[in-house]
Amino acid sequence: MTRQAELIRPEGPVPYGPANEAMHRLAERRLAGEIPDTVILLEHPPVFTAGRRARPDELLWSPDELAARGAEVHRIDRGGAFTFHGPGQLVGYPILDLGATPDAAAHLRRMEEVVIRTASEFGVSAHRREDVQTGVWHGDDKVCAIGVRLMRARVTLHGFALNCDPDLSWFDGIVACGLPGHGVTSLSRLAGRPITVPEVAPVLERHLARVFDLSFSEAPFLAQAAAPV
Amino acid sequence: MTTISMPQLGETIIEGTILKWLKREGETIERDEPLFEISTDKVDTEVPSPVTGTVSKILVEEGQTVPVGTDLAEISDDGAAGGGGGQATGAAPVGGPTPATEEASSGTAAGVEPPSEAAPAASTASASAESASAVAEGSAAEMPAVEPATPQGAEATATSATAPAPAPSGGSGDLPDRGPRSRILSPLVRRLADEHGLDLSRIEGSGAGGRITKQDVQAAIDSGGAAAAVAAAPAPAEVPAPAPATAPATSPTVAAVQPAVAGPGDEVVPISHIRKLIGQHMLSSLETSARAWTMVEVNIDHLVKLRERAKDAFKAKHGVNLTYLPFVIRATCDALLTHPEVNSELRGDEMVRHRYVNMGIAVSYDAGLIVPVIKGADAMNTVGLARAITDLAGRARAHQLKPDEIQGSTFTITNPGPYGSVASLPIINQPNTGILSLDAIQKRAVVIDDTIAIRSMVNISMSWDHRTIDGEIATRFLARVKQNLETWDFAEDVAI
Numbered sequence: 021m022t023r024q025a026e027l028i029r030p031e032g033p034v035p036y037g038p039a040n041e042a043m044h045r046l047a048e049r050r051l052a053g054e055i056p057d058t059v060i061l062l063e064h065p066p067v068f069t070a071g072r073r074a075r076p077d078e079l080l081w082s083p084d085e086l087a088a089r090g091a092e093v094h095r096i097d098r099g100g101a102f103t104f105h106g107p108g109q110l111v112g113y114p115i116l117d118l119g120a121t122p123d124a125a126a127h128l129r130r131m132e133e134v135v136i137r138t139a140s141e142f143g144v145s146a147h148r149r150e151d152v153q154t155g156v157w158h159g160d161d162k163v164c165a166i167g168v169r170l171m172r173a174r175v176t177l178h179g180f181a182l183n184c185d186p187d188l189s190w191f192d193g194i195v196a197c198g199l200p201g202h203g204v205t206s207l208s209r210l211a212g213r214p215i216t217v218p219e220v221a222p223v224l225e226r227h228l229a230r231v232f233d234l235s236f237s238e239a240p241f242l243a244q245a246a247a248p249v
Numbered sequence: 250m251t252t253i254s255m256p257q258l259g260e261t262i263i264e265g266t267i268l269k270w271l272k273r274e275g276e277t278i279e280r281d282e283p284l285f286e287i288s289t290d291k292v293d294t295e296v297p298s299p300v301t302g303t304v305s306k307i308l309v310e311e312g313q314t315v316p317v318g319t320d321l322a323e324i325s326d327d328g329a330a331g332g333g334g335g336q337a338t339g340a341a342p343v344g345g346p347t348p349a350t351e352e353a354s355s356g357t358a359a360g361v362e363p364p365s366e367a368a369p370a371a372s373t374a375s376a377s378a379e380s381a382s383a384v385a386e387g388s389a390a391e392m393p394a395v396e397p398a399t400p401q402g403a404e405a406t407a408t409s410a411t412a413p414a415p416a417p418s419g420g421s422g423d424l425p426d427r428g429p430r431s432r433i434l435s436p437l438v439r440r441l442a443d444e445h446g447l448d449l450s451r452i453e454g455s456g457a458g459g460r461i462t463k464q465d466v467q468a469a470i471d472s473g474g475a476a477a478a479v480a481a482a483p484a485p486a487e488v489p490a491p492a493p494a495t496a497p498a499t500s501p502t503v504a505a506v507q508p509a510v511a512g513p514g515d516e517v518v519p520i521s522h523i524r525k526l527i528g529q530h531m532l533s534s535l536e537t538s539a540r541a542w543t544m545v546e547v548n549i550d551h552l553v554k555l556r557e558r559a560k561d562a563f564k565a566k567h568g569v570n571l572t573y574l575p576f577v578i579r580a581t582c583d584a585l586l587t588h589p590e591v592n593s594e595l596r597g598d599e600m601v602r603h604r605y606v607n608m609g610i611a612v613s614y615d616a617g618l619i620v621p622v623i624k625g626a627d628a629m630n631t632v633g634l635a636r637a638i639t640d641l642a643g644r645a646r647a648h649q650l651k652p653d654e655i656q657g658s659t660f661t662i663t664n665p666g667p668y669g670s671v672a673s674l675p676i677i678n679q680p681n682t683g684i685l686s687l688d689a690i691q692k693r694a695v696v697i698d699d700t701i702a703i704r705s706m707v708n709i710s711m712s713w714d715h716r717t718i719d720g721e722i723a724t725r726f727l728a729r730v731k732q733n734l735e736t737w738d739f740a741e742d743v744a745i
Binding site: 072097098099121122124125126127128136139140141142143144145147149150151154157159160168169170171172173211212 | 259
């Protein structure tokens with residue numbers, strides 16, 4: 021059955037810290053049943069995030085180098101290794117209640133499915149690589165990183181990061197996802213033409229709604245985030 | 250007293266690591282208050298206590314990895330709440346009825362309608378395909394060279410049909426543990442075993458329910474199990490062949506398996522692993538499906554002219570050749586969405602109709618035949634399809650396809666036309682309902698408005714499964730493909 025959900029679509033890049041905080045606050049409110057399922061779709065300014073499995077030596081740039089390039093580094097509570105977020109990348113944080121018998125694996129598969137279908141509309145055939153890692157791939161290159169944490173074993177946190185047309189040289193700063201032998205790519209590179217976040221967002225929204233069986237209404241970002249818990 | 254056990258966070262997640270205990274022994278805890286944090290290969294989560302009470306015993310230390318359902322801690326009720334004893338799991342009931350789906354064997358969780366759900370892993374075939382070493386000699390054909398039949402998925406069907414469902418925890422205690430679960434293999438384990446020629450049935454699984462883990466395989470490799478397994482395998486080609494082909498059939502059943510005998514002028518060539526797999530897939534498809542066949546004639550004249558006009562500019566602009574296949578796929582996708590019965594598969598007593606198209610395209614390469622899949626083909630335009638075909642066919646011939654790229658087709662197209670066939674009767678790519686054959690485009694004399702005209706014509710046919718559809722649907726479907734190809738204006742598609 022289609023469930024009502026809210027879609028938060030902040031304008032312009034949102035710094036990682038406030039976005040992460042807002043996501044956690046929304047998840048707590050979702051857990052308390054105060055809000056419906058919610059999805060945030062946004063871009064971040066350049067930031068490297070380290071999951072629980074990230075090893076320090078997988079961050080290849082020195083603190084000075086990072087500062088010179090204007091990138092933040094955040095250690096966060098999701099699983100997985102290092103990844104990068106930045107302009108040209110469409111980041112989605114689905115905050116969904118998976119219920120009392122959560123199927124986290126199915127949640128991951130659905131996010132992959134959303135991205136695969138979105139990519140196909142831009143003429144890109146993308147695939148899962150269950151032999152390697154969660155995420156969406158083209159051959160040996162990852163086009164979308166996926167990392168999830170559950171709050172109290174039922175509400176989803178974090179999500180996916182789809183490379184539309186980011187400057188891929190940012191990924192030189194890390195061993196992305198802890199996989200040295202694999203590369204990173206973008207929809208633009210695969211399609212051979214520029215494909216921007218504003219172009220991709222509405223298509224991805226549509227597939228999110230269909231795959232997760234949600235009916236979206238728009239909700240403001242700041243009002244939601246700032247509301248008392 | 251309540252026993253807390255490792256929760257199940259999804260069918261395919263079979264173990265978890267205790268990251269951190271948030272309460273110590275002797276501490277009190279409220280219902281729904283986080284008790285511990287776990288990490289699985291998919292996600293991390295903190296797990297709340299199902300009851301209010303005192304943590305009386307912690308049974309598994311931080312950093313340990315244990316199977317789903319393992320007892321982790323005991324919480325005493327403090328004599329406060331009623332109810333008393335019993336087994337509770339952190340968040341999800343473990344012994345609950347786990348749907349016996351084939352996804353368990355392919356490592357795919359049940360999604361809403363992900364393509365991977367459509368066809369379970371054919372990873373054995375893919376791994377072998379990748380491991381074959383030689384590179385295609387490069388057929389100069391513009392379109393992916395194809396053969397009128399397709400193997401992938403047939404094996405998957407067989408696997409899913411025979412793979413026993415995971416035993417509910419606590420059930421059927423007299424079965425040896427390594428029974429059902431040991432058949433569930435991760436793609437990594439499968440590939441590792443394939444690469445080293447290991448017989449997985451000889452490996453003792455140490456994972457949950459006897460499941461064979463990567464470590465088990467590694468241990469077997471390290472202990473020389475690979476060499477032993479290979480050595481133990483019979484090498485038919487080298488077996489001396491005592492019985493001539495004309496030998497009286499003292500035992501009729503033996504005749505079938507007698508090694509080949511080379512007469513003068515004959516050459517005995519061992520059959521490759523892939524060749525054997527393809528053979529098995531084809532046979533099993535024929536044994537499974539009630540194959541029927543229908544053909545239509547399509548006037549493709551305007552499309553031939555359009556392609557002649559557009560192909561150079563298309564190649565210059567998009568970097569890939571413009572063949573007829575993308576147009577045919579577009580026309581077919583529309584017909585599949587119009588007639589979802591044709592875009593369906595049988596699962597037991599039910600028919601699963603797909604509302605998307607994952608188009609398998611049969612590609613021949615040096616090792617045989619493989620069917621890469623264009624995911625979401627129904628959403629793609631001609632340019633996207635042309636790119637996807639070039640990419641997948643190219644990597645198929647270079648042995649670079651990934652397992653997921655040859656799984657999950659909902660329909661298949663084979664394209665023997667470039668070799669000159671005018672009608673082909675392909676074998677259905679299980680578990681699809683149909684396979685469409687695109688044969689050679691030829692100028693023919695046709696009657697149009699009672700005059701004889703010369704037009705570029707093509708025969709398009711489909712092998713279809715009479716278990717899922719009947720001739721009416723098959724013919725309506727093909728008529729729709731024909732109508733699309735004859736009436737759609739593709740000029741905008743190729744942007745000239």
